[in-house]
Structure formats: C-alpha cells, structure tokens
Amino acid sequence: MIRAALRSLLARKLRLVMSTFAIVLGVAFVVGTLIFSDTLNRSFTALFASTVGDVVVRPVGGTTEAGGPSSATLPAALVDELAALPGAARADGNVTAIGVYVVDSDGKAVGGYGPPALGLNDNDAPAAGGEGLALVAGESPVGPDELALDQVTAESAGYQIGDTVPVLLPRGDPDRIEATLTGLVGFPEGGSLNGATLVVLDTPTAQDLFLDGEEAFNDIWVTARDGVSQEELAAEASGLLPDGVEAVTGDAAADESADELLDAISFLTTFLLIFAGISLVVGSFLIVNTFSMLVAQRSRELALLRALGASRVQVVASVQAEAAVLGVVGSTIGLGLGVLLAVALRALFAQVGLDLSGQSLVFTPRVVVAAYAVGILVTAVAALAPALRTVRIAPVQALRDDVALPEASLARRFRGGLALFVLGCLSLVAGLTDLLDDVVDAGGWFTGAGVLLVLLGTTAMSPVLAQPFLGATRRAYAAVFGSVGNLAGQNSLRNPRRTTATASALMIGLTLACTMAIVGDSAKASTDRAIEQNFVGDYVVSNPFGGELNPALADQVAAVDGVASVARERFALAQEDGDARALAATDRAGLALFDPVFVEGAPDDLVDGTVVLKEDFAADRDLGVGDELTVTVPAGEQTWTVAGVIEDNPVIFTPVLTTIGTLEAGGFPAADYVLFVTAEDEAGATARDGLDDLVADLPVVSVKDQQEFAADQRAQIDQFVLIIYALLGLALLIAVLGIVNTLALSVIERTREIGLLRAVGLTRGQLRRMITLESVVIAVLGALLGVVLGLGFGVSLMYAVRDQGLEVISVPFGQVAVFLLLAVVVGVLAAFWPARRAARLDVLEAIATE
Amino acid sequence: MTVPPTPAPTDPPAPAAQMTAAADVAARVVGLRKTYGRGEAVVRALDDVTLELRSGEFTAVMGPSGSGKSTLMHMCAALDRPDEGEVWIGDTEIGRLGDKALTLLRREEIGFVFQSFNLVPTLTAEENVLLPLSIAGRRPDPEWFDAVVDTVGLRERLGHKPNELSGGQVQRVAVARALVSRPRIVFADEPTGNLDSRSGAEVLRLLRGAVDDHGQTVVMVTHDPVAAAYCDRVVFLADGRVVDELRAPDRDAVLEIMTRMTDAGEASA
Structure with a gap:
C-alpha cells in the first residue's frame, strides 16, 4: 500500500513537473526573443550615441553609398574658432575613413559583409551620450608607426599590444602600412560595434593617410559647456560657418544614422517580433495540451469533490488555483531559461558577423511583465476549458471506470477553424496585393494577421483534416509493422485533438522553415537569372x-x-x-x-x-x-x-x-x-x-567570373536563410519537447493498458517500437501540415513580390524532403524517453493501477 | 480438435516429493515464498506454498482478502517472481528467465482473464481476441478461431470496440482471447467480480466448457462460492499458506470451509 501510494504521488509529481515544463518552455521562448531584441536595439543606440558629439559640424550634403564620410573636408582652423564659442567647452576634429582593413596574422582581412572597416584619428572628444569610445588598455598611438584597434577586432585577428599590425588603406599611396599596436579602444560603459572594425591613428598620421596630408577634418565635434543645450550651441556655431558647412545637434545626427541603420536591420527586428509571437503561440499550445490532459486525468478526483458537495465554481476555482501556482513557478523558471536562450541567440548572431559581445544583455521590466503575463494567463485559460468540461458531467458518471469527457463537437470546431482559415487567406490577399493600398497602408499587419489566422484555423481544423492521414498511416503501419503498428496507429487516432495539438507545434515551425526555404531558393534563382541576363564583361x-x-x-x-x-x-x-x-x-x-x-x-x-x-x-x-x-x-x-x-x-x-x-x-x-x-x-x-x-x-x-559571382551572391542569401533556420531550430526543439510531454503523459494515462499488453505478451522492444511509431505519426503529421502551409505561404509571398526583382518562384523540393525526413528523426528522438519509461513499467503494478 | 488428456483415474493426492509426471502437470510451484514491504510493514504474501496444477483441470484458488491468492496466481502466470522457491510452467522454471523470456512465455503458454480492464480500448473485439497471436506475428487457425468465437457467441459483435460492449460481452471477449492461442494454462483473476449473476454464469460456463470440451487447463482466483462450484478442485489459502483443498466442490461445501477459515482467523486474531 505504502509503495503504491508513493508511486501514485511520484506519478502525480511527474505530471506536475511536465505541465510546469510546458509553461517554462513557452515563457523561455518569449523571454529569450524579447531580451535579445532589446539587446540588439540597445547596442545600436549605444553605438550611435557614441558616434556623435553634442554638436556635429560637417559639410552639407551626401555621403557615399557605404555610408562613409564625404570627401569634402573642414579646415583645421575651424576647430579653434568653434572652441572659442562662448557656449563651447571644447571642439575636436575627427578624421574618418572607411575601407581601412586590419589584416590578421593569417594574412586575411578582418571583417564581414556589411559592417564597415573604419579608420579614425585619435581624440578624446566626449560623445553626446557619454558612452564614447575610449582607450581601455595600453597607450594612445603616437606617430606613423603606432596604432590602436578596437578590442573585438584585436582579439579576432589575434593581436596583442606590442604586435605589428598590417593595415590596408582604401586609396592612395601607400595602400598598406604596418604599425605597432599600442592600445585597445572600446566602450567602457557597454556597447558594441556590431562587427565594425576600428583602426585608430594619431591625428597627423590619419590626415596624412586619409586626407592626403591636408590639415583638415571630416567633421568637428563641439562639446557644450554645462547648462548650454545642444540646440543653443548649434545655433551659436552656425553663425561662423562658411557655406556648405552645417552644425547639427548630436541627437539629430544620431537619429539620422540610427534611422538609416535601423531601417537596414528592420527585417531582423520584425522577424524577431514575429518569432516571439510564434513562440508564444507554440508555447500556449503546449500548455493548453498538457493541462487538458492533466485535468482529464483528474476528472475522477474532481467528480469525487463534487459528489462530496463541492460546487462547480469551487471545483473550477481549485483547478484555477493550481494553474496559478504552476503558472508562477513555470514563469519564474522560464524567465531564467529565457536569459540563457538570449545568450544563445547572441552567440548565434555573432557567428554571422553581428557581434554583440560588447553589449551586456538588456533586461527590461517589460520582459518580466511579459513572462508572468504569458505564463499565468495562458495557463489559466488552458486550465479553464477542461475544468469546465469536467464539472459539466454528473459526478456519478465521472466516478465510473472510464469517463469520456464531453468535447465540443469536432464538426463545430472544424467550421470555426475553416472560418478563421478563410479570414486569414483574405487577410493575406489584402496584405500581399495592393487591393487595399488606397484605403489603408497596413500591408504588413494584414500579412502577419493572415499568417496567424491561417495557422490557428488549420490547427482548429486539423483533428478533422488529419483523420484520413491518421487512418492511412494506421493501415500502412499495420501492413508493415503488424500488430504493433496497428496499435500505434490506433493510439494516434484515439484522441485526434491531442495528436493534432501536439503536431501543431511542429507544424508552425515547419511552416516557417518551408516558407523561408522557398523565399531563399527563389531569391537565389532570381539572382542567378539576373546575373545570367545582366552579367556584363568577362x-x-x-x-x-x-x-x-x-x-x-x-x-x-x-x-x-x-x-x-x-x-x-x-x-x-x-x-x-x-x-x-x-x-x-x-x-x-x-x-x-x-x-x-x-x-x-x-x-x-x-x-x-x-x-x-x-x-x-x-x-x-x-x-x-x-x-x-x-x-x-x-x-x-x-x-x-x-x-x-x-x-x-x-x-x-x-x-x-x-x-x-x-x-x-x-x-x-x-x-x-x-x-x-x-x-x-x-x-x-x-x-x-x-x-x-x-x-x-x-x-x-x-x-x-559569372559563376563565381553568382555563387558569391547565393552565399549571402544562404547566410541569411541560415540564421532563420537556426532560430527555427529552437522552435523545432520546443516541438520535440512538446511531443515528449504529450507522449509521456499519455503513457501515464495508459498505464493499465500497457500493463495489459505486456501481460498478454508484448515485449519491451515491441512496446518501445509502438510508442516510437506513435511519435513518428505525430511528427510527420505536423511536418506535412507545415510543409503544405509553408508551400502556400512561400509561393504566395514570392508571387506578391514578383515585381521587386524576385520574379522566379522556386520550390526547393530536396529541402522539403529533408524537412520531412527530419520530422521522422524528431519523432524517433521524442519517443525515446517516454518509450523507455513505458518499457520499464512493472507489469503487475501497471495492471493494478487505478 | 485435440483429445483432452483426462487426469489419471486413480488419483490419490501425491506427496510433493513425488509429483505426477510432467505431462500431466500444467504448472507447479515448490516452496514458494514472497514478502512485500520492509520492517514493520512487512507482509508475508506467500509462505512456503507447494502446489501443482494439473492439465485439463479447472482449479479455483480461494481465500479471504490478503490470503495471498492473487500473489500466487501472479507467480504462476509469470507476472511476478518469487523470493524463494520454484515456479514451473510445463518444463520451464521461470526463476532465472529474463523479462524477454518471461514475456514470450506469457505470450505462448498463458492466457489471461482479468477482473476489469481486459481489452485494449482502441482495438475491435476481433483484434482484441487475436492480440496475443498478432503480437507474436502468428496467424490464427481459422477453424479454431471460428470455434472459439461461436462458443463465446460474439460473431455479431466482432467489429465493435470495447466501449460498445456490455460488461459480460467484454469478459467473453477476454475469455476468447485467452483461449484462441491454445495456451498451456489460462489464469482468470476474479473474472466475474464485476458482473451481474447471469453474465457471470455465462462466463463461468464458457471456462467450464473449455475444460470439458477441449481439455484446457484453467486456474481461477475467486471468492465467490458459486463460482468455485464450477471447478474440479478448490485450493484454500490463508495467510500465505495452503490450508485446505476440496475436489468436486459444491457451493455448500465451499461455504463451510470458508466459514471455518474465517472463524479460525478470528480466533487466532
């Protein structure tokens, strides 16, 4: 008896752990993406605050395509004039050049595609944000034979103070210098160059190399005295500037450059936002699924409470209270895990050149609020539906041996899902075409809402949609794996809601993976075609x-x-x-x-x-x-x-x-x-x-030549697609854990049945195979739904942008096949632990389980 | 159809040391001991039980709650292992068998009827009946399958799932499943415990018929004297020991022994 009681408690504890786990994963996902987005934004803000003085005096007009300084310069004498302004504390001239590459110890230029390689003159002008670049180690460079580097570049190129560093210059003579590394610069208050490299030289050397020896500057920072605002100082400075030179406040200058760059990376923040939304949906599915199973398993206990006189409200409240406790615990752990996830994301982006290692993670209160809101609210909602179902049936009925909880009819659910799906499609059409452009300018929102509605609609319809697939799989399994296959197939059909809800996490991940695969492949095909048509010369x-x-x-x-x-x-x-x-x-x-x-x-x-x-x-x-x-x-x-x-x-x-x-x-x-x-x-x-x-x-x-050029362009697209795959890999991980969770709970739920099967002669190996097959069905179902939706999304997206230089729509069927294979692997892996657990059940105890 | 090996006509209870020839014995246990728990809570479920179960016989194991009758059945059915002593199923001693061998032994040699939760809910009645065979990858003998299905009277209900069957029908499907693989021995653990008396009688008649018509060996744990009266032999257990035995029992004789046991139990308590 004692042993049985302990066992039952342990089983209950395991269930609790697993439902908490679902909450933890959902919350961690949201927290991780939010922290990473915040960190990304902060690193850019810090970067821009550090690239402007209180007032920036600069030549009016354009910049080069790469965002570098113009070749028009300011005379050095202007610096002293500006410094003499009543509102100015000091003025410093800056020399900035792009295309100044550090050559690492292997003879390769350091840097990636995108972030600039900058050459600067050494000065200690304070930045407007107070977070300027400063020397963090060694000495400032003096003379033509000394230079300083930013910390990250020095580290990745393998140079230490005292080493000789070769540097490539953008133009002119010489096109290459060698100098001794005397110091390292960085952001003492945190901040990141996001992959840009810095070479710092003393002012005469910088002018010599970058400005043909002219005693001039690219721009001048004027620092305000205490109590003088940026606007006042800018107005003062404007008075003495010659034509073609302007004075702008640091805030305005920072906003200008930030806007440009943030525009360039807006796809990234948008993507992360979408990703956080998806993670929320996937996490919610996981929580809803787990809680439905938990409450269903406890329906007898709840019925007993009702029989003993508890009101419906009391029973629902008790379930809600439990959900609230789990929500709080799960959110707290999820918050911690989310921080680790953000660290992992940062490492991931560092791999592709967006190095944020200088920027510590940004942890804002909104992350905490989001974590608890998601964890507690979603859990409460998840626990509500099954609790309401339980109290709706008569207590006496629930106390009987096998209770079938009343479920909302699948047909009604299907109709609801279909309505969502249609609405989503309409929204997608509105977002991707210009039908509504004259009325509202919100194509992005329509597209996003459309994707979400289609996903939710499909999830709602999937128990019905999946029936033919599950039935066919059962027959195929029975034909190939015999009785074990038949049992596995039947198990997946037993509760199509649960099977499909579990599959939907994988579905969502694969929908996006597939969409991205099509976008990437089409982009490559379009690039190839463009290059083929337009590559001129040899x-x-x-x-x-x-x-x-x-x-x-x-x-x-x-x-x-x-x-x-x-x-x-x-x-x-x-x-x-x-x-x-x-x-x-x-x-x-x-x-x-x-x-x-x-x-x-x-x-x-x-x-x-x-x-x-x-x-x-x-x-x-x-x-x-x-x-x-x-x-x-x-x-x-x-x-x-x-x-x-x-x-x-x-x-x-x-x-x-x-x-x-x-x-x-x-x-x-x-x-x-x-x-x-x-x-x-x-x-x-x-x-x-x-x-x-x-x-x-x-x-x-x-x-x-043309082939190499095309390969080069393709490699850039591949890199982009790779980042997205890595993120979706996380979604895949959640999906795997979701399957593990469902299977493990379903093994607990079916303990007696497993005992019976073992008693009549099912070996442990056969039992493991049965559960693995069941898991594979779930995974493949999710993958199939995801691939179909992904094909739909991808093709319609590419169709919508066909006028914007991406006229070829290409579906990478090889990749899609790999996704499906991957789903099988996912299924096998997800089944490992639940199957082992089931196989280890003691036959006698399993049969005797209530 | 096999000719039932009838038990030897001259049949005085043999001493444990000289058991009947193996061919006549479906299963036997020697010096069986089993304890559960530790320290204060230790329960001696079986205490030196020696017993043989003969082929073609319908044996009932009876005793008050906690007498060890279920434990004994679980040992004989290769569902559990003894702490001490031997369990023979046919010529196989199960003490040293691993889980795989035990599973195969259950699959090949043993049929089960439990008190409740006998059928896999996702499978039809027919699939449930054929489950042990299909797990083993064996094809059923169609004539024998037909005979069994007709005997249990389930021809019309073969395509139904368990939740569409009555309690009596479920137990009859379970009996059919136990018989269809022609096991050496069928164990039934309170097979009528959850049934009304009419359905219960049907199930008992089925088991009796399997013994009489096909020479099937059946062992049934029960505490219903009416059920015990269907058997050839009743073994009484109390406090983990065999305390009495009755041949060709009737309801009154069984009741009498049970009453005596209960009194003895109360006197010693």
Whole structure:
C-alpha cells in the first residue's frame, strides 16, 4: 500500500513537473526573443550615441553609398574658432575613413559583409551620450608607426599590444602600412560595434593617410559647456560657418544614422517580433495540451469533490488555483531559461558577423511583465476549458471506470477553424496585393494577421483534416509493422485533438522553415537569372566586403595582358529635397558595356555635369532631355542637365546615372566599387591569370567570373536563410519537447493498458517500437501540415513580390524532403524517453493501477 | 480438435516429493515464498506454498482478502517472481528467465482473464481476441478461431470496440482471447467480480466448457462460492499458506470451509 501510494504521488509529481515544463518552455521562448531584441536595439543606440558629439559640424550634403564620410573636408582652423564659442567647452576634429582593413596574422582581412572597416584619428572628444569610445588598455598611438584597434577586432585577428599590425588603406599611396599596436579602444560603459572594425591613428598620421596630408577634418565635434543645450550651441556655431558647412545637434545626427541603420536591420527586428509571437503561440499550445490532459486525468478526483458537495465554481476555482501556482513557478523558471536562450541567440548572431559581445544583455521590466503575463494567463485559460468540461458531467458518471469527457463537437470546431482559415487567406490577399493600398497602408499587419489566422484555423481544423492521414498511416503501419503498428496507429487516432495539438507545434515551425526555404531558393534563382541576363564583361573585380576599390586599380587591371577593356562603376548618395537619392556613375567603357536602351537622348550626350535618368524617375518629375536636376552633394548644391532617359537596366540599378567626373566634381571620393573586365578574344585564360596575380596581394580585392559571382551572391542569401533556420531550430526543439510531454503523459494515462499488453505478451522492444511509431505519426503529421502551409505561404509571398526583382518562384523540393525526413528523426528522438519509461513499467503494478 | 488428456483415474493426492509426471502437470510451484514491504510493514504474501496444477483441470484458488491468492496466481502466470522457491510452467522454471523470456512465455503458454480492464480500448473485439497471436506475428487457425468465437457467441459483435460492449460481452471477449492461442494454462483473476449473476454464469460456463470440451487447463482466483462450484478442485489459502483443498466442490461445501477459515482467523486474531 505504502509503495503504491508513493508511486501514485511520484506519478502525480511527474505530471506536475511536465505541465510546469510546458509553461517554462513557452515563457523561455518569449523571454529569450524579447531580451535579445532589446539587446540588439540597445547596442545600436549605444553605438550611435557614441558616434556623435553634442554638436556635429560637417559639410552639407551626401555621403557615399557605404555610408562613409564625404570627401569634402573642414579646415583645421575651424576647430579653434568653434572652441572659442562662448557656449563651447571644447571642439575636436575627427578624421574618418572607411575601407581601412586590419589584416590578421593569417594574412586575411578582418571583417564581414556589411559592417564597415573604419579608420579614425585619435581624440578624446566626449560623445553626446557619454558612452564614447575610449582607450581601455595600453597607450594612445603616437606617430606613423603606432596604432590602436578596437578590442573585438584585436582579439579576432589575434593581436596583442606590442604586435605589428598590417593595415590596408582604401586609396592612395601607400595602400598598406604596418604599425605597432599600442592600445585597445572600446566602450567602457557597454556597447558594441556590431562587427565594425576600428583602426585608430594619431591625428597627423590619419590626415596624412586619409586626407592626403591636408590639415583638415571630416567633421568637428563641439562639446557644450554645462547648462548650454545642444540646440543653443548649434545655433551659436552656425553663425561662423562658411557655406556648405552645417552644425547639427548630436541627437539629430544620431537619429539620422540610427534611422538609416535601423531601417537596414528592420527585417531582423520584425522577424524577431514575429518569432516571439510564434513562440508564444507554440508555447500556449503546449500548455493548453498538457493541462487538458492533466485535468482529464483528474476528472475522477474532481467528480469525487463534487459528489462530496463541492460546487462547480469551487471545483473550477481549485483547478484555477493550481494553474496559478504552476503558472508562477513555470514563469519564474522560464524567465531564467529565457536569459540563457538570449545568450544563445547572441552567440548565434555573432557567428554571422553581428557581434554583440560588447553589449551586456538588456533586461527590461517589460520582459518580466511579459513572462508572468504569458505564463499565468495562458495557463489559466488552458486550465479553464477542461475544468469546465469536467464539472459539466454528473459526478456519478465521472466516478465510473472510464469517463469520456464531453468535447465540443469536432464538426463545430472544424467550421470555426475553416472560418478563421478563410479570414486569414483574405487577410493575406489584402496584405500581399495592393487591393487595399488606397484605403489603408497596413500591408504588413494584414500579412502577419493572415499568417496567424491561417495557422490557428488549420490547427482548429486539423483533428478533422488529419483523420484520413491518421487512418492511412494506421493501415500502412499495420501492413508493415503488424500488430504493433496497428496499435500505434490506433493510439494516434484515439484522441485526434491531442495528436493534432501536439503536431501543431511542429507544424508552425515547419511552416516557417518551408516558407523561408522557398523565399531563399527563389531569391537565389532570381539572382542567378539576373546575373545570367545582366552579367556584363568577362570578369568582375570588386571588394568582397562591399567596400571601395583604390582608383589606381582600374589602370593596373587595364594593363594586364589579355584585358581588352575595363569599365568602372561607382555609387553615391545625394540629397534631393531632403531625400537621399542613389547615384551611379560609369565611364565610356561602362556605358558601352551596360548598353542601356535610350528612350531619349544618346549615350554620347552623357558628359561631365549631365545625368541620364531612368524612365519612371524622369516621368515622376516630368523631366526630359535638356531639363535640370538639382541635388545637394558634398561640394554643395549642384544642377545637372538631363542628357538622356533610359529604360530599366539591371546593371544600373540607381535612378540616376552620371559620369565619374561629375561625382568627383561633386566632392565624392575617388573610389570605384566595381570594375567590369572584358578579355580580348581567345585571351580569357591569360587575362584571368594576370588578374589573379594582380589581386593576390590585395586581401580586399577579388576577381570573379559569372559563376563565381553568382555563387558569391547565393552565399549571402544562404547566410541569411541560415540564421532563420537556426532560430527555427529552437522552435523545432520546443516541438520535440512538446511531443515528449504529450507522449509521456499519455503513457501515464495508459498505464493499465500497457500493463495489459505486456501481460498478454508484448515485449519491451515491441512496446518501445509502438510508442516510437506513435511519435513518428505525430511528427510527420505536423511536418506535412507545415510543409503544405509553408508551400502556400512561400509561393504566395514570392508571387506578391514578383515585381521587386524576385520574379522566379522556386520550390526547393530536396529541402522539403529533408524537412520531412527530419520530422521522422524528431519523432524517433521524442519517443525515446517516454518509450523507455513505458518499457520499464512493472507489469503487475501497471495492471493494478487505478 | 485435440483429445483432452483426462487426469489419471486413480488419483490419490501425491506427496510433493513425488509429483505426477510432467505431462500431466500444467504448472507447479515448490516452496514458494514472497514478502512485500520492509520492517514493520512487512507482509508475508506467500509462505512456503507447494502446489501443482494439473492439465485439463479447472482449479479455483480461494481465500479471504490478503490470503495471498492473487500473489500466487501472479507467480504462476509469470507476472511476478518469487523470493524463494520454484515456479514451473510445463518444463520451464521461470526463476532465472529474463523479462524477454518471461514475456514470450506469457505470450505462448498463458492466457489471461482479468477482473476489469481486459481489452485494449482502441482495438475491435476481433483484434482484441487475436492480440496475443498478432503480437507474436502468428496467424490464427481459422477453424479454431471460428470455434472459439461461436462458443463465446460474439460473431455479431466482432467489429465493435470495447466501449460498445456490455460488461459480460467484454469478459467473453477476454475469455476468447485467452483461449484462441491454445495456451498451456489460462489464469482468470476474479473474472466475474464485476458482473451481474447471469453474465457471470455465462462466463463461468464458457471456462467450464473449455475444460470439458477441449481439455484446457484453467486456474481461477475467486471468492465467490458459486463460482468455485464450477471447478474440479478448490485450493484454500490463508495467510500465505495452503490450508485446505476440496475436489468436486459444491457451493455448500465451499461455504463451510470458508466459514471455518474465517472463524479460525478470528480466533487466532
């Protein structure tokens, strides 16, 4: 008796642990994503607060395509004038250059695609946010033979103070220096460069290398005296500035750059938000499922309470009280686990170049609120439905041997689900097409709501939808695995609600994985096609980090044996009525190579001081040949004459094309982005060898032919898809644990039946196989539903954006097959523990279990 | 159809040392001991029990609650292992068998009828009847299957799930399942305990018929003297020991012994 009682208590305890576990997972998922998003945002905020002074004095106008400083400079004398302002505490001149790459001890340039490689002059100007970069170790560099690096770069390149560090310079002569590392800079108050690399030199050296020795600065930070606001100081400074130079407050400057970057990473924050939402839904499913089973198993106990005179309200309240306790405990543990999850996410993103290791995790009160709200509310709701069902049946009935709890009819549920599904589809159509664009501008919300509604609708319908699949699986199992297969198939059919609710976690994960697979594959296919159609010349010379090329390189390339011609392409940003406009520039050879179709004008009309416009851009402004376009560039306001109007051309993807001379006259730095090389007939191999020799010593220059170029572009897409897969891997983990939970509870629930099966001769191995097969059905069901939905979402998404350069819709069937296989593996793994537990049950005790 | 091996006509109770030839004995236990719990709470469920169960006989094991009758049955049915002593099923001593061998032994040699929860709820009556065979990957002998189904009178209900069957029908399906694999021995643990008297009588008649018509060995644990009266032999257990035995029992004789046992129990208490 004592043993039996202990056993029963232990079983109950296990159930409690498992339902708490469901809450823990759900909460951890939400907390992890929230903390990571906050951390990401804070790291950017910190970065931008540290990149501005109280007032920034800078040349008016554009920046280069890569976001770097313009080539227009400020005279050094201006610094002293600004420092003398009554409201100024001090003024410091900054030299900033991009494309300054640190070469690591293996001879490779440090950095990833995206974050800039910066060269700075050394000064201790305080940043507006008070969180400026500062020396954290060693000494400031002095003279041409010393430099400092940021901590993260020094660490990843393997340099310590005292080592000699080679650095590649963006342009000019020399294009490479070596200097001794004297110090490390970083954010003493926390903050991250997010993958950017910093090389710090003393001011004369920086001016020498980056500004051709001119005693000038790219911008000047003016620090306000105590009690002087940024606005007051900016107004004071404006008074003494020459034309073409402006003074902006630090806040405004930080917002500008933050807006630009946050725009660029908005897909990431949006994705994380969606991810948190999904994790919430998946977590809720898990909790609802577990609690339904728990209460169903306790229905007899609850009926006894009712028989002894407890009112319905009392019984429901007792279940709710239990749920509340579990909710609190689960949320607390989940909160802790969520922090670990955020750490894991940070490590994951560091792998792909978004290094946040300098930024400590941001833990805001809203995370705690969200954790407890999710844990407690969802658990309360989850416990309510089954408790209400239990008290609705007569106590005497519940006390009988096998109680069937009344369930809302599957047909009604199916109709409800269908309604949600249809509503979701309509919402998707509204979001993905421009039907409603004239009425409301909320396409993103419609799309998001549509996805959610379709997922929920499918989940509600799935017990009915899954019947044919489960029935067919049972027959297939029975045919292949005999009696054990039949039993497993029957078990999955026993409670289709539970089977499908468990499967839905996997369904949601795989829906997204599949959608992303299609998006990624279509993007790759579209890129391939675009490259195939538009790759001009035989080879492309570019900077694999997306940075600039030394302009001298084009001449060196042209001198290579077998090279017939070299075309340069440059990009820059100009301001037009306060909006940034992208410019492209090329030379004669480029114009001949890109061969744009002129609607108006002719290629020969494009000379310095003129521009060629894309058709739709010109139409928007009602501009034609001979009209003028006025923009603000680093050299100030410029008016360019329209020399021609061209059709859309994939190589020229900016609305405005001009000449290299025009850009240089506008104050943009002389730096090429891409060189298109055409080889002489029959001299391809010679040219290639020559080019390879030329760039062998240039770690930031690469030569690619069409295949290599395409592979390169594909690799970038792959990297993006990989991040998303890694995140979905977490969702997969939750799904596995959900299956484990359901199976384990179902094993407890079926203890007597398992005892009976064992008594009539089912071996332990057969029992394990039975449970594994059951688990595989659940997993494959979830995977199938997910794949079907994912195909639907992916294809419709790609169809919706087909006008935006992604015209090829490609479904990676190989990958989809891998997903399904993965589901089988997931099923087998998830069954391991519950199956072992079932196999270890003592036959006699199992039979005797109440 | 097999010819039932009738027990030897001249049949004085043999001393334990010289058991009847193995062919005649379906199962036997020698010097069986089993205790549960520890210290103060120790329960001696079986205390030196020696017993043989002959082929083709319908034996009832009776005794008050806690007398050890269920424990004895579990040992004989290879569901549990003794602390001491031997359990033979046919020629096999189960003491040293591993779980797998025990499972196979149950599957091949033993049939079960429990008091309740006899059937797998997801399977139809037919699938339940064939369960031990299908688990073993064996095909049923169709003639024998038909004979069993007709005997238990379930032909129309074969496609039904357990929750569509009455309590008596469920027990009859369980009897059919126990018989269909032609086990060496069928164990029934209070098979009529949850049934009304008419359904109970039907189940008992089925078991009796299996013994009479097909020479099936059946052992039944019961505390119902009416049920015991269907048997060839009744073994009485009290405090983990065999205390009495009755051949060709009738209800009154069984009642008399049980009353005596209860009195003795109360006197010693």
